Amino acid sequence: MTICGRRWLKINIVMEPILVEPISDFLIGIIGAGVETGAESEDSHGTINCYLEQPDQDNDTLETVLRQVSTYLEELASLFKVALPVLTSTMIGEEDWGKNWKKHFKPFAIVPGLVISPTWEKYEKAPGELLLEMDPGMAFGTGHHATTTLSLVFLQEVLASSDRNWKVLDVGTGTGILGMAAVLFGADDVTAIDNDPDAVRAAEENVVRNGLQDHMRVGFGPLPVLKGKHQLVVANIVQDVLLQIAADLARLTAIGGVLILSGILAGDQVGNVAGRYGEEGFVLEKERAEGEWVVLKFEKRD
Numbered sequence: 001m002t003i004c005g006r007r008w009l010k011i012n013i014v015m016e017p018i019l020v021e022p023i024s025d026f027l028i029g030i031i032g033a034g035v036e037t038g039a040e041s042e043d044s045h046g047t048i049n050c051y052l053e054q055p056d057q058d059n060d061t062l063e064t065v066l067r068q069v070s071t072y073l074e075e076l077a078s079l080f081k082v083a084l085p086v087l088t089s090t091m092i093g094e095e096d097w098g099k100n101w102k103k104h105f106k107p108f109a110i111v112p113g114l115v116i117s118p119t120w121e122k123y124e125k126a127p128g129e130l131l132l133e134m135d136p137g138m139a140f141g142t143g144h145h146a147t148t149t150l151s152l153v154f155l156q157e158v159l160a161s162s163d164r165n166w167k168v169l170d171v172g173t174g175t176g177i178l179g180m181a182a183v184l185f186g187a188d189d190v191t192a193i194d195n196d197p198d199a200v201r202a203a204e205e206n207v208v209r210n211g212l213q214d215h216m217r218v219g220f221g222p223l224p225v226l227k228g229k230h231q232l233v234v235a236n237i238v239q240d241v242l243l244q245i246a247a248d249l250a251r252l253t254a255i256g257g258v259l260i261l262s263g264i265l266a267g268d269q270v271g272n273v274a275g276r277y278g279e280e281g282f283v284l285e286k287e288r289a290e291g292e293w294v295v296l297k298f299e300k301r302d
Helices: 017-031 059-080 094-104 146-160 177-184 197-209 239-244 246-252 268-278
Strands: 007-014 034-037 047-053 086-093 108-111 114-118 130-134 167-171 189-194 216-220 230-236 253-265 282-290 293-300
Touching: 007 059, 017 034, 017 047, 017 059, 017 253, 059 086, 108 146, 114 177, 130 177, 130 197, 146 177, 146 230, 146 253, 146 282, 146 293, 167 177, 177 189, 177 197, 177 216, 177 230, 189 197, 197 216, 230 246, 239 246, 239 253, 239 268, 246 253, 246 268, 253 268, 268 282, 268 293
Parallel strands: 114 130, 167 189, 167 230, 189 216, 230 253
Antiparallel strands: 007 047, 007 086, 034 047, 108 114, 253 293, 282 293
16 A cells, blocks of 8 residues: 655664664554564574654654654664764655565465464465465565564464464554464454554454455554453553553453463563563463564463
């Protein structure tokens, strides 16, 4: 989908690999940008490209964003005692934005038995293999990030542990990966929400593209107005938002239900999130980590 006139600020940052995760977290959680990075095995590891929509192309706004990022890079380099990352930026149009995604997004097995493939790549799945065809559209989220992978591992385990009729809520769905995977893993009824209209549009299109519309609905709307109880709730966001929405997630999770929280950095954030959700009646059952990222699995108790 092309929306005329939209332009993006592209920021390229070259850094020591140890800074990739904290800088990505800052760009996603604080700046609200979409981020692409190379895997540790790739030559591009240590380089981040981030994209931030700038519809008004206001110079003061651009300078404020770049100054905020630069200040953070200086603080981080000092903290880790490494060389200062090199930052460059440019404005790109819609067509160039799309080309960048297509260049970096190839079919890959995100967890054993589930392959994510972009719509512009032809992929023949093996017998017994599950396949999701994706187009990020104007949203971000192709499944490469550790928070998505770790969430999927828990989703796969939980949905395989029982043949009950699972009612699932995916909060902050992005391009819809977690919700769609839940359907493929056996969930009967999935509701996915996001507060970004571009994400909702992309997720809706991906759901239809994969023929999952009978089992999954995507909506745009505030969490507090959502009703009903869900046996499984998953939210892959960032710590600050997870803390803010704890009461709502508790209200929407059935007694005995499972809550999977992702987007959490190792260290203090784990204790912060576990403590807050403990106040809402959740018991931490298990956690998984990859690099600096941690995913927590809770059970809702009386």
